[in-house]
Amino acid sequence: MFHQTTTKTVTILLLFIGMAIYTVFAGFYGRELVIEAAYLVILAISLDMVAGYGGMVSLCHGAIFGIGAYVFAILTGMMGISPFIALVAAIAASGLFGLFVGAVTSRTSGIFFIMTTLAFGQMVYVYTFENRALGGDDGMSGVARLDLSMIGIDTNDSLQFALLAVVFAALSYAVAAFIMRSGFGRTLVGIRSNEVRMRALGLPVLRYKAFAFGISGALAGLAGTIAAQQTMFVSPEMMSWMMSGEALVIVILGGLGTLVGAAVGAVLFVFLQHEVSEVTRYWHMVVGLVLILVVVLGNRGAYGQIEHLLERRKKGAPKASALEVAAEKDASHA
Amino acid sequence: MLEARGLKKSFGQIDVTNDVTILVEKGERRVILGPNGAGKTTLFNILVGELKPSAGTIHLDGRDVTGDTVEARAKRGLARSYQKNNLFTELTLKENLALAVATASGASGWFLRDTLNDTDILAKVRDVAAKVGLSELLDHPVDAVSYGARRQLEVGLALATDPSVILMDEPTSGVGPEMIQGFHRLLKTLPRDLTVVIIEHDMDLALDVADRVSVLNYGELVFEGTPDETRGSSLVNEIYLGGRADA
Numbered sequence: 001m002f003h004q005t006t007t008k009t010v011t012i013l014l015l016f017i018g019m020a021i022y023t024v025f026a027g028f029y030g031r032e033l034v035i036e037a038a039y040l041v042i043l044a045i046s047l048d049m050v051a052g053y054g055g056m057v058s059l060c061h062g063a064i065f066g067i068g069a070y071v072f073a074i075l076t077g078m079m080g081i082s083p084f085i086a087l088v089a090a091i092a093a094s095g096l097f098g099l100f101v102g103a104v105t106s107r108t109s110g111i112f113f114i115m116t117t118l119a120f121g122q123m124v125y126v127y128t129f130e131n132r133a134l135g136g137d138d139g140m141s142g143v144a145r146l147d148l149s150m151i152g153i154d155t156n157d158s159l160q161f162a163l164l165a166v167v168f169a170a171l172s173y174a175v176a177a178f179i180m181r182s183g184f185g186r187t188l189v190g191i192r193s194n195e196v197r198m199r200a201l202g203l204p205v206l207r208y209k210a211f212a213f214g215i216s217g218a219l220a221g222l223a224g225t226i227a228a229q230q231t232m233f234v235s236p237e238m239m240s241w242m243m244s245g246e247a248l249v250i251v252i253l254g255g256l257g258t259l260v261g262a263a264v265g266a267v268l269f270v271f272l273q274h275e276v277s278e279v280t281r282y283w284h285m286v287v288g289l290v291l292i293l294v295v296v297l298g299n300r301g302a303y304g305q306i307e308h309l310l311e312r313r314k315k316g317a318p319k320a321s322a323l324e325v326a327a328e329k330d331a332s333h334a
Numbered sequence: 335m336l337e338a339r340g341l342k343k344s345f346g347q348i349d350v351t352n353d354v355t356i357l358v359e360k361g362e363r364r365v366i367l368g369p370n371g372a373g374k375t376t377l378f379n380i381l382v383g384e385l386k387p388s389a390g391t392i393h394l395d396g397r398d399v400t401g402d403t404v405e406a407r408a409k410r411g412l413a414r415s416y417q418k419n420n421l422f423t424e425l426t427l428k429e430n431l432a433l434a435v436a437t438a439s440g441a442s443g444w445f446l447r448d449t450l451n452d453t454d455i456l457a458k459v460r461d462v463a464a465k466v467g468l469s470e471l472l473d474h475p476v477d478a479v480s481y482g483a484r485r486q487l488e489v490g491l492a493l494a495t496d497p498s499v500i501l502m503d504e505p506t507s508g509v510g511p512e513m514i515q516g517f518h519r520l521l522k523t524l525p526r527d528l529t530v531v532i533i534e535h536d537m538d539l540a541l542d543v544a545d546r547v548s549v550l551n552y553g554e555l556v557f558e559g560t561p562d563e564t565r566g567s568s569l570v571n572e573i574y575l576g577g578r579a580d581a
């Protein structure tokens with residue numbers, strides 16, 4: 001079950017404050033990295049909600065992310081609609097798509113669930129790739145950024161836009177954490193832990209799974225709108241299965257089922273990608289090695305390992321219930 | 335009340351449930367006896383909807399629930415505990431019970447409130463924990479408590495949904511005599527209008543708590559009667575009590 005522990009609070013605050021401070025002192029390129037990290041934080045958190053807490057490992061979150069980006073791009077770039085309305089519409093569209101995928105896939109589990117989500121993702125990718133009206137494989141430019149001039153924020157300024165992206169990431173974490181510690185979040189963990197028992201207790205499990213997928217999709221869509229605004233350009237690459245795979249790598253790198261781990265993983269991933277690609281073209285191999293290391297070292301991820309060490313519960317003999325304790329006393333008296 | 339008529343189920347060639355009719359009155363304590371493999375658990379699985387019968391009907395409080403899902407029947411007040419522990423293993427006992435209470439009370443969809451931090455839900459959790467003797471262990475994860483405690487939790491989860499009919503599948507299997515007595519006491523404290531169906535191997539417990547006894551053998555209902563009639567039945571002695579007939 002999710003608890004906003006001190007470890008979580010301190011880590012996530014340090015992470016976001018660190019990102020903000022770095023943004024202020026970084027140059028243009030550094031700020032681009034921060035924006036990329038910020039939307040990956042959101043995407044990874046949205047994936048962790050279903051994969052880490054709900055046990056639904058999705059390989060279509062890249063596609064949902066892309067739907068958010070494309071809806072935002074179509075509405076602002078092609079139709080000239082206000083970015084605010086486009087933002088809401090993009091989040092709604094990705095949420096609805098998530099809900100739909102969730103409703104269809106919720107009957108399956110394990111490898112079949114994963115493959116079905118992959119199929120959905122590929123369908124979206126291929127459709128976008130082949131659709132000339134959406135720019136096909138060339139993608140689409142002319143995406144607008146949110147206009148926040150009425151509160152004195154210039155989103156065309158690299159510093160201000162990067163800080164805005166960090167704020168969105170922080171808000172996303174807050175929303176996800178709030179949901180995970182609500183009755184709904186608890187229920188989701190119950191489903192992951194024992195779906196059969198949840199059903200026996202009277203829960204319409206499929207509906208809950210679909211709904212969780214919808215919420216997660218909405219968040220993934222938000223991440224997509226930030227990516228689209230960053231480069232003011234969208235392309236089918238954003239929704240390829242590589243993107244879904246990357247999101248999953250990030251969550252595992254940081255620590256599945258911790259939320260904070262997803263955020264840490266995203267920053268770590270962007271950092272690794274940047275630092276290593278300076279040195280070698282084979283940076284994916286290095287990320288792969290780090291991933292293998294994480295899995296071999298107990299599968300908890302970078303943040304998950306820290307949390308485990310700090311909050312490790314005392315191991316001991318299995319705790320007996322009062323009746324058994326009484327029984328043992330009687331036996332030793334006899 | 336619970337009424338099952340003409341239930342049939344077969345796995346391959348074997349009829350595991352063969353034309354079983356069982357009518358349980360509201361508030362009745364019914365014990366189901368039968369040798370290993372007689373089809374007792376299968377009958378429970380059919381009653382709660384985890385298995386679909388090939389024939390027969392099931393009514394709950396006069397309503398036909400034969401086509402209803404597991405969760406729909408549970409919502410109508412039908413709860414069950416499992417012969418093999420079927421718990422939320424990595425969660426604490428408190429979290430286990432809170433999931434059951436929240437699901438039954440409609441709090442599982444709360445978005446703005448935490449079910450683990452709600453006074454009503456926690457009061458109910460403590461209440462159930464006290465009933466099944468788990469008050470001291472609430473903060474321990476299931477995988478850190480004894481087998482006996484897990485058996486108690488298995489029944490606790492079913493009770494926590496405030497059912498009107500509860501089916502318990504060998505609740506005391508594998509536990510010591512003290513816990514069997516503890517369970518015995520628990521049964522006596524259950525509300526009188528709760529309908530209880532228990533699959534039980536412990537004959538003394540079974541005959542002491544039962545209003546009526548049903549005996550299954552090779553998927554068929556071969557006997558039904560009061561505890562006294564059960565004791566006196568040569569058929570039951572033959573197929574179930576075996577050598578213990580005159581003990």
Ligand SMILES: Nc1ncnc2c1ncn2[C@@H]1O[C@H](COP(=O)(O)OP(=O)(O)OP(=O)(O)O)[C@@H](O)[C@H]1O
Pocket residue numbers: 345350368369370371372373374375376377417
């Ligand atoms: N899913 C299944 N597929 C095939 N056969 C099954 C299945 N479930 C149960 N059986 C068989 O059906 C028969 C009845 O099983 P069931 O579990 O209902 O017996 P039981 O009376 O509960 O026995 P026990 O006292 O050992 O718990 C057994 O022969 C069992 O092997």
Ligand SMILES: [Mg+2]
Pocket residue numbers: 374375376417503
């Ligand atoms: Mg059985």
